[in-house]
Amino acid sequence: QKEVEQDPGPLSVPEGAIVSLNCTYSNSAFQYFMWYRQYSRKGPELLMYTYSSGNKEDGRFTAQVDKSSKYISLFIRDSQPSDSATYLCAMSFSGDMRFGAGTRLTVKP
Amino acid sequence: DTGVSQNPRHKITKRGQNVTFRCDPISEHNRLYWYRQTLGQGPEFLTYFQNEAQLEKSRLLSDRFSAERPKGSFSTLEIQRTEQGDSAMYLCASSPKIRVSNEQFFGPGTRLTVL
Numbered sequence: 001q002k003e004v005e006q007d008p009g010p011l012s013v014p015e016g017a018i019v020s021l022n023c024t025y026s027n028s029a030f031q032y033f034m035w036y037r038q039y040s041r042k043g044p045e046l047l048m049y050t051y052s053s054g055n056k057e058d059g060r061f062t063a064q065v066d067k068s069s070k071y072i073s074l075f076i077r078d079s080q081p082s083d084s085a086t087y088l089c090a091m092s093f094s095g096d097m098r099f100g101a102g103t104r105l106t107v108k109p
Numbered sequence: 110d111t112g113v114s115q116n117p118r119h120k121i122t123k124r125g126q127n128v129t130f131r132c133d134p135i136s137e138h139n140r141l142y143w144y145r146q147t148l149g150q151g152p153e154f155l156t157y158f159q160n161e162a163q164l165e166k167s168r169l170l171s172d173r174f175s176a177e178r179p180k181g182s183f184s185t186l187e188i189q190r191t192e193q194g195d196s197a198m199y200l201c202a203s204s205p206k207i208r209v210s211n212e213q214f215f216g217p218g219t220r221l222t223v224l
Contacts, residue, residue, distance in 0.1 A: 008149060034212065043113075043200055043215035044152065088151050097142075097213060099151030 003027050006089055006100025015109050019076040023089035023100045026070065030091040030098075033065050035074045038086045038102065047087075048074065079107045111135060113216035115201050121222045122191055129187045130219045134203030141184050142213060143176055144200040145169070152200055158184060159206065191223045 006023045013019055021035075032051055036044035048063040050056045050072075056063045062075040072091070076083055086102040114133045122128050134141050140159050144152035155174070157165045160181035170176075173191075178184040188195055198220050202213035 004151075006151070032212075036215075041198075041218075041220070043115075043202075043217045046212060046214060049212050090151075097154065099153075101149065101151050 001026060004089065004091060004098045004100045007103055008101050010104040010106060012106045012108060013079055015079060015081060015107055017079050017107070019079050019083070019105060019107075021074040021076075021087050021089075021103050021105070023072050023091075024070055025072075025091060025098075027091075027093075027098075028067070028070065029093040032092050033063070033072050034090040034092075034097075035061075035063055036088040036090060036099075038088060040085075044088055081107050081109050083107050113201055113203050113214055115199075115216040115219050117219060118217060119220045119222075121224065123224050124191060124193060126191055127187065127189045128191060128221065129185055130199055130201075130221075131183060131185050132201030132216060133183045134201070135205075135214055137205065138203035138214075139181070139206035140204040140213075141178055142202040142204070143184070143186050144202065146198040146200055146218070147196075155186075188221075191221075193223045196221055196223045 004025045035048045038044040050063045050065050053065050053067045060077045064073040084106045086104045088102045089100040116131045142157045143155040146152045156176050158178040173189045176186045198218045200218045202215045204213045
């Protein structure tokens with residue numbers, strides 16, 4: 001079993017839809033949770049970071065962490081074609097970081 | 110541009126050759142990380158420096174791989190006797206020491222193709 005599980009998709013939604021992306025993990029030591037966006041052939045770009053359980057909102061993006069269920073989510077409201085990318089969840093407790101495989105999202109105009 | 114930079118962006122080499130990649134982190138970031146990413150997968154941790162000290166190495170990092178960070182500034186990743194299985198995107202990231210969250214900022218990557 002991988003430490004971090006993420007459905008690779010692909011996920012296709014119409015413009016304006018609410019997108020829900022999720023990851024589960026097995027290591028209860030993880031304390032810091034991040035979401036990265038990666039465009040094709042580019043390096044990952046940090047979107048959101050949360051510590052422990054709870055919600056965090058930044059514009060159209062909301063990150064949720066449920067440590068009791070070992071489950072994290074990223075919601076994108078009013079999705080735009082420019083949101084089309086691969087979204088990677090990541091988590092850490094010390095020096096290194098563990099990534100999910102990434103969910104490929106396409107937002108159609 | 111004050112982001113993480115990596116050179117070269119692309120490298121094509123023949124099997125058995127040695128290659129070296131360079132990463133320049135964000136200025137004043139103490140931590141520097143190397144990852145490998147293959148198609149359809151998330152980045153896999155390879156190694157990590159705090160200043161010039163290499164603090165952690167993944168089991169994925171075979172003896173053919175070596176990384177350095179002289180003077181705690183830029184870093185190099187060398188792969189000796191390349192194999193076709195080494196073909197991947199090699200990503201570098203940096204992080205400021207004061208942030209316990211370990212937020213990492215990635216460079217654009219070096220895409221390696223081994224023929």
